[in-house]
Amino acid sequence: MSFLRLAFVLAVLLGGGFAALATVDDPMVDCLSEDNERRIKGCSALIDTPGLPDEQRSLAYGMRALAYSLLGLFDKAIADYDVALEVRPDFPLALNNRAWAYFKLGRAEQGIADVERALALSPGSPYALDTRAHIRQAQGEAEAAFRDYDLAMRTGGERIVKMYQCGLRSQGLFFGALDGLYSTGLAQAMKTCTGNRQCDPLPSDSECRPEVS
Structure with missing residues (x-):
């Protein structure tokens, strides 16, 4: 399921116009990569960029969290999803993916509120x-x-x-x-x-x- 979740996330983000924000030398390109290590590097660079707009900052944390999740680092993923959702509370992809991370950690009950909110935002x-x-x-x-x-x-x-x-x-x-x-x-x-x-x-x-x- 992981590669399908990633494909879905990228399709939604790129369909929403995030591709237009990326240039060849832009860390956004790496942040949207399918390679987890490259994604972590690119998203981390974006996160460290002064004055980054909130939407892009939330995206960067969410995409780095996804990379951590795909690498099995669910605690680190949740920490990044927490920040992504502090910046942008109504971020259905981050809500759903944080719920999934909780599930994978054997803490399924903690993911209920997140996934219900994700479905409310994206029925x-x-x-x-x-x-x-x-x-x-x-x-x-x-x-x-x-x-x-x-x-x-x-x-x-x-x-x-x-x-x-x-x-x-x-x-x-x-x-x-x-x-x-x-x-x-x-x-x-x-x-x-x-x-x-x-x-x-x-x-x-x-x-x-x-x-x-």
Whole structure:
């Protein structure tokens, strides 16, 4: 899921015009890189820039936090998300990603308020729905978790469906093709998975990347 979260974040940010802020020699280019170490370096340079506008400062902290999260440094990620949200409280991507970091640290209950706020700001976000589904599943709320996974697939479309197809196939629960079609078989596999707190319907970063990207 990590590379898909990153792809989604970059698509939203670039679609919002942040690409226009970057030049070849601008640390913004590095801050928006897909390479985690390069991103940390570029975002850190932006953070240290005097007079940086609040929107860009929040973005820099949020993107550096994402890099830390993808490297498994969730405590450092949360610290940066905290600052990003102090600067820009209504930042749905940072709220959702901080909730995910809490979840990955085994502190799922601390992420509830963040993900609910993210969904209030960005209704129907498949990534926020996925985060809330994971939290609910971890808390043993199987039916509620399934509803969120189901809605994530319906709103996220083919790419999200393929992601779950791949993850559930690796769990030995789904046996169909990675075709992006939300089928009855996929729904049943997801229901089975959500009934088990240890089952993750997401693939690892190394699984199915060419097919899902």
